[in-house]
Amino acid sequence: RxxxxxxxxxxxxxxxxxxxxxxxxxxxxxxxxxxxxxxxxxxxxxxxxxxxxxxxxxxxAATLDKTAAKVLLATRDPGAVTGTVLDIERFPGELPHITLRDDDSQDTVTLNISTESVVLIDGAPSTVNRDLLDTEVTAIFHPDSLELIELDSQASDGYNKPIRGVIHRFVAKNLPGNLTILTRDGTIRTFSRTTDTVVRRNGRQVSVNEVRLGDVVRANTRIVNASGDAAPVLEVLSLSSPPLAPIHGTITGITNAGQGSMRATITTNKLDIIDILVDADTQVV
Incomplete structure (x- = not known):
């Protein structure tokens, strides 16, 4: 059975x-x-x-809750640039700095590499070296500190603009149009994830079972345009967990969620209703 x-x-x-x-x-x-x-x-x-x-x-399929979508789209988006590596500088006692020229604006930006930065060369973890000069890359970074989050040498093919948003709908089975992304401008775009799609979270390859509604879709996600009216196929789905977002309101219900966890229902100051999971790792202050 x-x-x-x-x-x-x-x-x-x-x-x-x-x-x-x-x-x-x-x-x-x-x-x-x-x-x-x-x-x-x-x-x-x-x-x-x-x-x-x-x-x-x-x-x-499950679909991202409208209230959660509003909250996620209101959070600050990481900086991203797709362009050519112009220079890599190393100063004594410091990690390298990398300078890129944006393909669209032709502006240059110098990013600070930290020990937390993820560097992918041809899809494999690597380090920054001068072999990257004149290479086309996509870089994701913190806008305030200009600290590099992730650098990917397998940049877009020039025909597809970077896709940035959050996972809106997801079907685990390999079916046409099995994933939709809510983009930063509020548009819902449909894609097909196949067995060949590489799924990465924070630069590291993960199982498709780790894809969650509301996951942030990074700019180095790559697609292959399909023929006719078919949905574009995801070659690489690059994700990060959504940032923490404040919720202001009143707890209107608490239920047992099992396995030592509780589920709290909150009515926000804007009268939206949100369920959150409270477990042993949740800090109550």
Whole structure:
């Protein structure tokens, strides 16, 4: 027999049995158990005593909450520049400084490299050296300090502008149009993630199961334009976790979220309703 673990929004996880008579439906059509994947959103009907599911309905995808989207788009975006490496300077006792010329504006910017900076040469972790001179790169940096966050030598192909925004909708299965990005200007763009798509978080390759709604999409995300009206294919999906955002309001409910965690419902000063998870690592001050 097969088992399915489902995480309800406000209750502990539930394990149900998938039997030969269990109907598994996606958009009204029968699909096999093997089509289910981690992060699928489902509705399950099951017997309380037997724990056997009679029906599993698979939703098309989870979508980023409108309130969360507003908060995320209001946070400050990291600086990003795609262009040519003009110079690499090294001073005694200091880490290197790298100067780039932006392809669009033709302006130059000098970035400070720190021990936390991630440098990717042809997709592999590396260090800054003079072999990068005259190379086309994408650099992501802190606008205030000009500290380099991530540098990627596999820059865009010149035909596709950098994509910056947050994950708006995500389907774990390899289906056309299985991922949408809410861009900084509020546009929702659709893409296809395939088995060949490289997913990186903070410069390090991760499993597709680590993609989360609201993840920040970095400017060194790369796409391949598809033919006809098909959605562009993601070659590299470069992510970082969303920044912390303040919430001002009143706690209007607290429920048990299981595994030692609690879920707090907050009504903000703007009358939006937000659920947050409070666990052992949450600081209450």
């Amino acid at each position: 097969k088992q399915l673990t489902v995480q309800p929004a406000r209750f502990p996880p539930v394990q149900v049995i998938i039997g030969s008579d269990t109907a598994i439906k996606f958009q009204g059509r029968d699909i096999p158990f093997g089509r289910l994947d981690v992060a699928n959103r489902v509705q399950v009907r099951y017997g309380l005593e037997s724990r056997t599911a009679s029906r599993v309905s698979v939703s098309a």
